[in-house]
Amino acid sequence: MLCAAWCASGEITFVEIIELRHFSSGDLRPLLHAECEIWQSQLDWDYSGSAEMVLRYVDSKILPGFAALDRGRVLGYAFYVLEGIKGVVGDVFVDRAHGSETASRMVEARLLQDLIGAIQDSPGVVRAEAQLLLLPTGMAAEPFGAARFARHPRLFMARSLESQATAAPHPGTIPFGIRTWEDGDFQQVAGLISAAYLHHVDAEINDQYQSTSGSLRFLNNIVRFPGCGTFDQQSSLLAHDLRTNQIAGVVLCSTIRADVGHVTQICVDPRYRSKGLGELLMESAAARLRHRNFRSLSLTVTQANHGAIGLYEKLGFSAQHIFDAFVWNG
């Protein structure tokens, strides 16, 4: 059991940092309920499915991480998962309703410090990744920076689906066919993703993009698990070259609320870039969601990915929030 004393302006709080395995879902439920409200108000995202999954893992006592306890009340938590030689920070959240902003940040930093230490000390772990969507950029820079993580600011962007995009359709020189995702597409799309992200900043942030087998694991997570919303087959589309039947691009979407879609992946084979295919895929997915009365569509994009941001802005997306991704290569 680890203990930490926190002094914040005008208040002195004694907070204990305790391993998550000592808690049950009942202890953490109020905290996760508060977190769901923040996801809802800040990102228009219904996080309750993910929260329930976390609570199930907490009950099974297999989720590595820590909770911050203040006089018997859980006011924050953080967890990670190990994937072979890599540790991935799953979440960190401190309920700001119970303390000053300064005190909350200190608890957050301490949770992260302990979490990062646990990951870096795990036998065989040589890499760690984190994407903390709720924390504004710079907020967690200190604990990650101290542990030699690189920081990549990312944008959370959204657009309304209530009106058509204003962009003029791209003239297009190649005839493309569009069809919905099928279960037999995993292997081909994994190959497409690893080719599309060769020498790309996002492959530094998520090393699954660096190989076809890693991209298969990424797809498996996106399609079968609710971490990034619930996979939506009807708006997940593949574009193929009608002359050769070659898969040229893909857009994958999930639902993060009953009426809000989220693009979890969009990429185009380098040989088919700048021909309007990215735009065609995105507009086709948006049209299908609009047809089903979805009211908005969101996505995340690395700030350094200027080409993709140019495309999204052209299609009416605007940045709502900037957060950070962190990467450590030990």
Ligand SMILES: CC(C)(COP(=O)(O)OP(=O)(O)OC[C@H]1O[C@@H](n2cnc3c(N)ncnc32)[C@H](O)[C@@H]1OP(=O)(O)O)[C@@H](O)C(=O)NCCC(=O)NCCS
């Ligand atoms: C982003 C990506 C999907 C765009 O696909 P694409 O088929 O090349 O895009 P389009 O041809 O439809 O481009 C449409 C518009 O987007 C903008 N755009 C696209 N790529 C751009 C680039 N590299 N630089 C600047 N603007 C760019 C332009 O405004 C372009 O309009 P224009 O052709 O009239 O100038 C593609 O570059 C890709 O797969 N990149 C690697 C993976 C990736 O970054 N995915 C996004 C992760 S968030």
